Amino acid sequence: MDQFIAKLPKAELHLHLEGSFEPELMFAIARRNKVEIPYRSAEEVRAAYRFANLQDFLDIYYAGASVLLAEEDFFDLTRAYLKRAAADNVRHVEVFFDPQTHTDRGVPFKTVADGIWRALCEGEKEFGITAKLILSFLRHLPEESAFATLKQAEPYLDRFAAVGLDSSEVGHPPAKFARVFAAAREAGLKLVAHAGEEGPPEYVWEALDVLKIDRIDHGNRSLEDPRLVERIVKDGLTLTVCPLSNLKLCVVKDLKQHPIKRMLDLGLRATVNSDDPAFFGGYVGANFEAIAAALPLTREDLRTLAANSFAGSFLSDAEKSAHI
Ligand code: HPA
Numbered sequence: 001m002d003q004f005i006a007k008l009p010k011a012e013l014h015l016h017l018e019g020s021f022e023p024e025l026m027f028a029i030a031r032r033n034k035v036e037i038p039y040r041s042a043e044e045v046r047a048a049y050r051f052a053n054l055q056d057f058l059d060i061y062y063a064g065a066s067v068l069l070a071e072e073d074f075f076d077l078t079r080a081y082l083k084r085a086a087a088d089n090v091r092h093v094e095v096f097f098d099p100q101t102h103t104d105r106g107v108p109f110k111t112v113a114d115g116i117w118r119a120l121c122e123g124e125k126e127f128g129i130t131a132k133l134i135l136s137f138l139r140h141l142p143e144e145s146a147f148a149t150l151k152q153a154e155p156y157l158d159r160f161a162a163v164g165l166d167s168s169e170v171g172h173p174p175a176k177f178a179r180v181f182a183a184a185r186e187a188g189l190k191l192v193a194h195a196g197e198e199g200p201p202e203y204v205w206e207a208l209d210v211l212k213i214d215r216i217d218h219g220n221r222s223l224e225d226p227r228l229v230e231r232i233v234k235d236g237l238t239l240t241v242c243p244l245s246n247l248k249l250c251v252v253k254d255l256k257q258h259p260i261k262r263m264l265d266l267g268l269r270a271t272v273n274s275d276d277p278a279f280f281g282g283y284v285g286a287n288f289e290a291i292a293a294a295l296p297l298t299r300e301d302l303r304t305l306a307a308n309s310f311a312g313s314f315l316s317d318a319e320k321s322a323h324i
């Protein structure tokens, strides 16, 4: 089965570049930038990666990202991800970055955007992976901060396919960002949002009805509301599901209880993604392998999940059919 999975052409639609920051690269960049990190080895860093919930993880994730300072750092981070994704036969990626995590520390937006962009352009030639970039707002910060970020992005809008919404979900419902999402839509961007990872089905409804998103990140808790499932199926929206993330953040107790098979059976367009692979123990190939081992998925199901990732991407119809 693992051979079959390895050979499937895949797209990855839910990946935080800051979440692909492997401890070895973190040490190398910290040394280069003369920044102290409170660990002695990569093994010690990995041993600290035990999370009871999303917030536990986010605290460590933001601390790790704080060693990123120069354009070269963002380039190296992005290139390392693309190289690793290529090894899993990933052909297309739509990746998040969190500008506020960096600009709030005094790193210029341009430094972040230029480093990532150069790596994506070079990566297309070197690894044959096409890429789209999603600017993600941090939902624990006020909407004004998201507006300021959108303003900073204005000179580079042609580099971004979409805006997203991530970070601490509960207590920060999608409607908090209604106006900035409307402005992003006006600017010609697609819209995605994390919803229903820890937050209730009502947050998914809001993301659909108030933000008017084009794709749902996670969406697990949608299954608690049959009317919501019906709506997502009717609208043909894609869910970017992240099995190992769900396990590590205790969204599911055991992968045997993971809802991805149920999602397919309900007619939802589910996809498999790695979210923050350096923190959750596996890239997209490992996520496929883990669900294939835990759930009664057929080869046809796995083929559907991989095909869904291209169908649910923001590639044009012509580009999609070249992949599928
Ligand atoms: N959820 C919310 N915010 C995030 C995540 C996630 O899974 N990963 C990185 N930021």
Ligand code: ZN
Residues within 6 Å of the ligand: 014, 016, 166, 194, 217, 275
């Ligand atoms: Zn995520």
